[in-house]
Amino acid sequence: MIRLLPLLPVLLLPSLSVASAQSAAALARVDAAQMSIPAARQTFQKGGYPGSALTVRQTLAAGSNYTRQVVSYQSDGLRINALLTVPRGTPPRGGWPAIVFNHGYVPPKVYRTTERYVAYQDAFARAGFVTLKSDYRGHGSSQGEALGGYYAPGYTTDVMNALGSLRRDPRVNPARIGMWGHSMGGFLSLRAMAIDPSVKAGVIWAGVVGDYDQLMNSWTRRAPVPASIPSAVLNLRRQAVAKYGTPRDNPTFWNKLSANTYLRDLGGPLQLHIGTNDEDVPVAFHTTLAAQLRPLGKLGGSYVYPGDNHNLSGNLRVALDRSVKFFRERL
Template identity: 90%
Template sequence: MISLRKLPVLGLLHVTGALAQSQAALNAVDAAQMSIPAARQTFQKGGYPGSALTVRQTLAAGSNYTRQVVSYQSEGLRINALLTVPRGTPPKGGWPAIVFNHGYVPPKVYRTTERYVAYQDAFARAGFVTLKSDYRGHGSSQGEALGGYYAPGYTTDVMNALGSLKRDPRVNPARIGMWGHSMGGFLTLRAMVIDRSVKAGVIWAGVVGDYDQLMNSWTRRAPVPASIPSAVLNLRKRAVEQYGTPRANPAFWNALSANSYLRDLGGPIQLHIGTNDEDVPVAFHTTLAAQLRPLGKLGGNYVYPGDNHNLSGNLRVALNRSVQFFRDRL
């Protein structure tokens, strides 16, 4: 993530102005589209097929892997992504792979090769194919950025990234995991309860509360980023007006929350967070850990005293733990 407080005023105005969403796209959003059962039904009917990965740009190689900007199809949109592939002879059945889900970055500031590079490099050097999708409306990906919590587009893009890896001949489709940070943790949890073939997940500083927590317990130390258009923020208000609050209408909102379907996870999840996280409440992490543990789905629970949202003070330790977890599980 980046801090908008470090952007010059004119740059900030440019960012917020560039993010105006079309009224047609906003009008088409209905919170009911976030339903986990509906997404599962779509998946079971082959609705997240992904596509072949098309090379858009070949980048400088890493120490033992290649790097390319690629694209794949998601609901007819071209979504860009950063792909890494290990060099050498793949193991029988193909390389293990990780779908890499980034957190919130202002979509028009976002660049495929400028965010999460060090994070992705750690998994690439360890012998995993990795695919970090840009989500719709991010950078030069097609579509509109409508946020991840009340519109289904980002979830759909993650599911199609997963579908694209499954069909890639270099990848073993039975050895795929997911890594997510912040909003990407929210998307990771959703994808893993939609598709049980995902064998393992790692979530850093994840927005992993249910909708009651998201609406009533998300007290940020930092202000809501100014780059989020008011029209996108209003999607929550519109959803509550239409369906009531999570406390008034729990059946509706529980059907939208991945937390209601944790028994259906196809593999364990390892959790990481810092106690001085300025963006995500530690309570989201601790509540999810408590829910996963009795189900046998908690693959590790790491809380880093004094660390921030990006785990900057324990970056190498957290990366090593995450890499080892995937080595053990995939």
């Protein structure tokens, strides 16, 4: 069931956001152990990521052959906003295939539901997929606090509840849902697929898909770390190492936090894309993951675009076409 609320044109105004800052109390509750993949799997198996009915917050101008709405769903008791697209026309038997759309890092204070990734989401929407792009907690008008995706579990929880919400939607075929992620969203997509093996397929662009040893020791960026990331959030890594040691000192602990440890359990293949001139994510993350997936029969394609950037701007149409084709074949 979808509940309709009156249109709220001011919903996206930053003055209504309840999650601009990272409070000391929220940071104090973060423990790297909360990123455990086995623990998240147990939570999932016990029905711990149910999502909710999608509540319409605002109806937007329609796309060429699909509707667009700002909706919200529940995650950890928080209201998380998202951009939903639904194809027009008669759905196929069992419902439309769907894609959970996971965006990369955007400064939470300036994030807007209807900005960024417009062309990306449009390509999948026009191809006949329901898409749901979660804002994550603390982004735009979503409730909660933005504590980053790598050492705090909140964003992963929001993605899992977005998946649960799509499964509940009567327009969606719950057996035909995939994941698309860019940059940090690739990290979240890989985690979600490791937690829930019923996800049929995933596509990751310029993904932060290294294990924790790679994230800590091999993540060389040609661009500076965004100044918009609060120092308290950046310090979560230091705090985790102080408590648990480094991935090389304590591999047992850190391997349980890494989705890369559980690639054999993925329920479907991954297609990977990256540009060689990516200033934010090392190409080595992509090539290492591709090499790990290939012998497992889990690699659905590995595309490296010479000279292209973090957003694949120079090959955008080619990468989108490949991604759409992959989802059509797999979902």
